[in-house]
Amino acid sequence: MASLRTANSRLRNYFKENYIPQVCEALLCGLLTTCPEDPLKYLQKMIITIMENGLESLLWDMCIDPSMRPKIRRLSETYMEQLFGLDDQLMTPELMIKACTFYTGRLVKTHFCSWRDIAIPLTNEDDELAEKIERAMKYNNFRLQKYVFRLWHSYVKGQKKQLTDTLSQVQKMLHCYKLTAILTKWRDKARLKYKKREDELILKHELQLLKWRNNLKLKVAANGESIFPEPSLSKVSLEGNIPECDISLLPQRAVSQIFFYLSLKDKIICSHVCHSWMLMTQASSLWNGIDFSTVKNIITGKYIVSTLQRWRLNVLRLNFRGCILRLKTLRSVSLCRNLQELNVSDCPTLTDESMRYISEGCPGILYLNLSNTIITNRTMRLLPRHFHNLQNLSLAYCKKFTDKGLRYLNLGDGCHKLIYLDLSGCTQISVQGFRNIANSCTGIMHLTINDMPTLTDNCIKALVERCPRITSIVFIGAPHISDCAFKALSTCNLRKIRFEGNKRITDACFKFIDKNYPNISHIYMADCKRLTDSSLKSLSPLKQLTVLNLANCIRIGDMGVKQFLDGPVSIRIRELNLSNCIHLGDASIMKLSECCPNLNYLSLRNCEHLTDLAIEYVVNIFSLVSVDLSGTNISNEGLMTLSRHKKLKELSLSECYKITDVGIQVRLRSSLKEVLTLAVCSDY
Numbered sequence: 001m002a003s004l005r006t007a008n009s010r011l012r013n014y015f016k017e018n019y020i021p022q023v024c025e026a027l028l029c030g031l032l033t034t035c036p037e038d039p040l041k042y043l044q045k046m047i048i049t050i051m052e053n054g055l056e057s058l059l060w061d062m063c064i065d066p067s068m069r070p071k072i073r074r075l076s077e078t079y080m081e082q083l084f085g086l087d088d089q090l091m092t093p094e095l096m097i098k099a100c101t102f103y104t105g106r107l108v109k110t111h112f113c114s115w116r117d118i119a120i121p122l123t124n125e126d127d128e129l130a131e132k133i134e135r136a137m138k139y140n141n142f143r144l145q146k147y148v149f150r151l152w153h154s155y156v157k158g159q160k161k162q163l164t165d166t167l168s169q170v171q172k173m174l175h176c177y178k179l180t181a182i183l184t185k186w187r188d189k190a191r192l193k194y195k196k197r198e199d200e201l202i203l204k205h206e207l208q209l210l211k212w213r214n215n216l217k218l219k220v221a222a223n224g225e226s227i228f229p230e231p232s233l234s235k236v237s238l239e240g241n242i243p244e245c246d247i248s249l250l251p252q253r254a255v256s257q258i259f260f261y262l263s264l265k266d267k268i269i270c271s272h273v274c275h276s277w278m279l280m281t282q283a284s285s286l287w288n289g290i291d292f293s294t295v296k297n298i299i300t301g302k303y304i305v306s307t308l309q310r311w312r313l314n315v316l317r318l319n320f321r322g323c324i325l326r327l328k329t330l331r332s333v334s335l336c337r338n339l340q341e342l343n344v345s346d347c348p349t350l351t352d353e354s355m356r357y358i359s360e361g362c363p364g365i366l367y368l369n370l371s372n373t374i375i376t377n378r379t380m381r382l383l384p385r386h387f388h389n390l391q392n393l394s395l396a397y398c399k400k401f402t403d404k405g406l407r408y409l410n411l412g413d414g415c416h417k418l419i420y421l422d423l424s425g426c427t428q429i430s431v432q433g434f435r436n437i438a439n440s441c442t443g444i445m446h447l448t449i450n451d452m453p454t455l456t457d458n459c460i461k462a463l464v465e466r467c468p469r470i471t472s473i474v475f476i477g478a479p480h481i482s483d484c485a486f487k488a489l490s491t492c493n494l495r496k497i498r499f500e501g502n503k504r505i506t507d508a509c510f511k512f513i514d515k516n517y518p519n520i521s522h523i524y525m526a527d528c529k530r531l532t533d534s535s536l537k538s539l540s541p542l543k544q545l546t547v548l549n550l551a552n553c554i555r556i557g558d559m560g561v562k563q564f565l566d567g568p569v570s571i572r573i574r575e576l577n578l579s580n581c582i583h584l585g586d587a588s589i590m591k592l593s594e595c596c597p598n599l600n601y602l603s604l605r606n607c608e609h610l611t612d613l614a615i616e617y618v619v620n621i622f623s624l625v626s627v628d629l630s631g632t633n634i635s636n637e638g639l640m641t642l643s644r645h646k647k648l649k650e651l652s653l654s655e656c657y658k659i660t661d662v663g664i665q666v667r668l669r670s671s672l673k674e675v676l677t678l679a680v681c682s683d684y
Contacts, residue, residue: 018055019055019058022055022058022060023050023055023058025060026046026050026058026059026060026061026062026063027043027046027047027063029060029061029063029064030042030046030062030063030064031043031063033064033065033068033069034063034064034065034068046063049062049063050062050063178661179661179664182661182664182665247277247280252283255280255283256283256285256286259280259281259283259286260285260286263291263294263295264290264291264292264294264295264299265294265295265298267281267286284311284314285314287311287314287315288314288315288316288317289315289316289317289318289319289341290307290311290315290317290318290319291319292304292318292319292320292323293319293320293321293322293323293343296320296321296322296323296324301325301326301328301329304325304329304332305328305329305332308332308333308335308336309332309335312335312336312337313337313338314338315336315338315339316338316339316340316341317339317340317341317342318333318336318339318341318342318343319343320342320343320344320347321343321344321345321346321347321369322345322346322347323347324347324348324349325347325349325350326349327349327351327353327354330344330349330350330354330357330358331354331357333357333358333361333362334357334358334360334361334362335361336361336362337361337362337364338364339362339364339365340364340365340366340367341365341366341367342358342362342365342367342368342369343367343369344369344370344373345369345370345371345372345373345394345396346371346372346373347373348373348374350370350373350374350375351374351375352375352376352378352379352382355370355375355378355379355382356378356382359382359383359385359386359387360386363386363387363388363389364389365387365389365390366389366390366391366392367391367392368383368387368390368392368393368394369392369394370393370394370395370398371394371395371396371397371398371422371424372396372397372398373398374398374400375398375400375401376400376401376405377400377401377402377404377405377408379401379405380401380405380406380408380409381405381408381411383408383409383415384408384409384410384411384412384413384414384415384440385411385412387415388412388413388417389417390415390417390418391417391418391419391420392418392419392420393415393418393420393421393422394420394421394422395421395422395423395426396422396423396424396425396426396448396450397424397425397426397451398426399425399426399427399428401426401428402428402433403428403429403430403432403433403436406429406433406436406437406440407436407439407440409436409437409440409441410436410439410440414440414441415440415441416440416441416442416443417443418441418443418444419443419444419445419446420444420445420446420448421437421441421444421446421447421448422448422449423447423448423449423452424448424449424450424451424452425450425451425452426452427452427453427454429454429459430454430459431456431458431459431462432462434459434460434462434463435462435463435465437463437467438462438463438464438465438466438467439466441467442466442467442469443467443469444467444469444470445469445470445471445472446470446471446472447463447470447472447473447474448473448474449473449474449475449478450474450475450476450477450478451476451477452475452477452478453477453478453479453480454480455475455478455480455481456480456481457480457481457482457484457485457488460481460485460488460489461484461485461488464488464489464491464492467492468491468492469492469493470489470492470494471492471493471494471495471496472494472495472496472497473489473494473496473497473498474496474498475498475499475502476498476499476500476501477500477501478499478502479501479502479503479504480504481499481502481504481505482504482505483504483505483506483508483509483512486505486508486509486512486513487512489512489516490512490515490516493517493519494513494516494517494520495517495519495520495521495522495544496520496521496522496523497513497517497520497522497523497524497525498522498524499524499525499526499528500524500526500527500528501526501527501528502527502528503528503529503530504530505525505528505530505531506530506531507530507531507532507534507535507538509535510531510534510535510538510539511538513538513539513542514538514539514541514542517542518542518543518544519544520542520544520545521544521545521546521547522545522546522547523539523545523547523548523549524547524549525549525550525553526549526550526551526552526553526577527551527552527553528550528552528553529552529553529554529555530555531550531553531555531556532555532556532560533555533556533557533559533560533563534560535550535553535556535560536550536556536560536561536563536564537560537563537564539564539567539569540563540564540565540566540567540568540569541567541568541569542567542568542569543568543569543571543572544572545569545572545573546572546573546574546575547573547574547575548573548575548576548577549575549577550577550578550581551577551578551579551580551581551603551605552579552580553580553581554580554581554582554583555583556578556581556583556584557581557583557584557585558583558584558585558587558588561578561584561588561591561592562587562588562591565591565592565594565595565596566595570595570596571595571596571597571598572598573596573598573599574598574599574600574601575599575600575601575602576592576596576599576601576602576603577601577602577603578603578604578607579603579604579605579606579607579628580605580606580607581607582606582607582608582609583609584604584607584609584610585607585609585610585614586609586610586611586613586614586617589604589610589614589617589618590614590617592617592621593617593618593620593621596621596623597622597623598623599621599623599624600623600624600625600626601624601625601626601627602618602621602624602626602627602628603627603628604627604628604629604632605628605629605630605631605632605652606630606631606632607631607632608631608632608633609633610629610632610633610634611632611633611634611638612634612635612637612638612641614632614634614638615629615634615638615639615641615642616641618642618645619641619642619644619645622645622647623647624645624647624648625647625648625649625650626648626649626650626651627648627650627651627652628651628652629651629652629653629656630652630653630654630655630656631654631655631656632656633656633658634653634656634658634659635658635659635663636658636659636660636662636663637663639653639659639663639664640663
């Protein structure tokens with residue numbers, strides 16, 4: 001039926017004039033809705049009804065019982081027009097209303113805009129154009145002035161910088177020349193004094209010898225014996241026989257002690273001197289420890305193998321750090337059955353196969369350093385199986401093993417005797433890996449994890465759950481550790497803590513230290529920016545603290561130092577580093593001189609508020625051995641005052657620009673009998 005769209009017009013008109021689509025629609029709708037038992041009789045009955053009512057009043061639901069008629073909205077005259085293809089277009093009243101509304105709106109808008117353009121008078125376009133031109137000229141002049149000013153500013157800045165650099169170089173040259181002249185004069189005077197003293201001693205000895213010879217002449221003359229001509233005094237002093245020292249005549253213990261300080265290269269050279277020296281270098285005690293790292297660029301694998309074969313029963317310590325060795329050479333290590341310490345760090349050729357031979361032949365190893373090697377989980381599986389007595393293990397910067405490898409440490413007897421563990425740079429370890437370590441190495445006491453940006457508080461919590469014996473921790477380069485880690489470590493008896501460059505640790509961590517670590521002796525918290533005076537107040541009750549390093553903790557001031565020293569900690573403190581604590585002043589040094597009788601090392605570098613008055617108090621710290629006053633405002637007067645200190649051995653005064661040559665000369669005169677390190681103006 002759809003093909004009627006392309007039929008001729010006569011056929012299409014026939015269908016329309018006789019209402020054939022409407023009749024078919026009514027009959028089909030009645031059949032589809034009522035579903036009669038005898039459709040033919042139903043169609044006959046309905047056709048008669050249609051003929052009686054007429055085609056003009058025909059509706060599509062005429063053949064449907066009124067109770068069954070659906071309530072459908074009518075869209076067109078008949079649905080059959082679409083079925084037969086007799087409709088030209090689908091147009092409903094709603095669509096017609098929308099179209100008319102849209103057309104009327106567009107027409108009104110168009111005419112309104114035209115009316116507005118005609119009705120509203122135009123503004124003066126010339127005035128507007130002139131105003132725009134004026135604004136453009138002002139903007140252009142401003143841009144030009146800004147550009148010229150930038151060029152001028154850059155030129156002036158460059159000239160100032162060039163002038164400053166030139167002046168600085170001239171000052172450096174002048175200071176260097178002055179310092180060279182002072183040191184030259186001091187050296188000449190020291191040499192002259194030494195030579196004078198040596199001449200006096202020689203003269204004294206010559207006089208004693210002359211007196212002895214005269215007494216001998218008198219005795220011989222009294223006995224009537226002949227006296228042979230004697231050589232002159234100068235010949236006696238200059239032509240005397242130098243006694244020869246044969247080292248082989250020394251006791252074996254002394255010889256071993258002498259050769260013990262020689263390197264492997266020096267021992268080899270000494271063995272070629274003579275037969276007796278060769279025998280001395282063959283003492284078994286000299287080959288307990290062999291360091292091949294010092295000769296790694298010149299020694300051959302063949303010599304290493306022969307050396308290990310010869311001294312395999314005596315070797316206790318081997319160092320192959322940075323050596324490039326073949327598999328055959330590494331296999332020879334397994335010959336040393338009594339080996340206790342092995343260092344194969346930075347060996348690029350060390351593989352799991354090499355470690356298999358070593359582990360099978362050297363079960364008594366106590367110290368094992370595998371840092372920066374390419375070992376994998378296979379080596380981790382070997383550690384608990386063969387190294388039952390392993391106490392010190394370093395896996396720093398080993399990137400190939402995973403958390404699964406750490407789980408292998410619990411195989412067999414496990415590594416429960418492990419005391420020291422270094423996992424620096426092993427960023428592949430997750431929280432589960434630390435949990436595996438805790439299950440395998442319950443006896444860890446010293447833990448080092450540096451350069452570990454992935455280390456979090458959860459890692460520490462997982463480790464501490466099964467490792468309560470930890471006494472020392474070193475976390476340098478772990479920025480995500482916070483106060484929660486200290487709370488987790490409260491179950492351990494820590495004695496040494498070292499953190500550097502952490503911005504999440506606050507004063508709250510020191511409250512945990514005060515309550516949970518009464519026996520702590522070393523605290524290194526350098527470059528922790530969030531620490532304040534409250535931290536020092538929390539540390540004051542610690543009676544065992546001997547070393548405190550709070551360098552670059554810029555929020556610490558005099559009040560914190562005073563509260564810190566008011567407690568019992570001041571009696572035993574031996575080393576104190578407060579470098580770059582820029583808020584410290586003379587009051588802190590006064591408190592130090594009053595409360596710290598055992599302080600040996602003090603660093604106050606870049607504490608800009610310190611003056612010569614602070615030096616008066618430093619002199620009163622009689623136990624002080626080393627002090628760093630670099631970058632402070634002390635002058636020659638302070639340096640002269642410091643010269644009164646009798647036990648000071650090391651002094652650093654770099655970048656103290658108020659000190660001149662006069663102060664240095666006074667200090668050098670007062671330190672002739674001391675071992676003194678003096679660094680002045682380090683930027684020469």
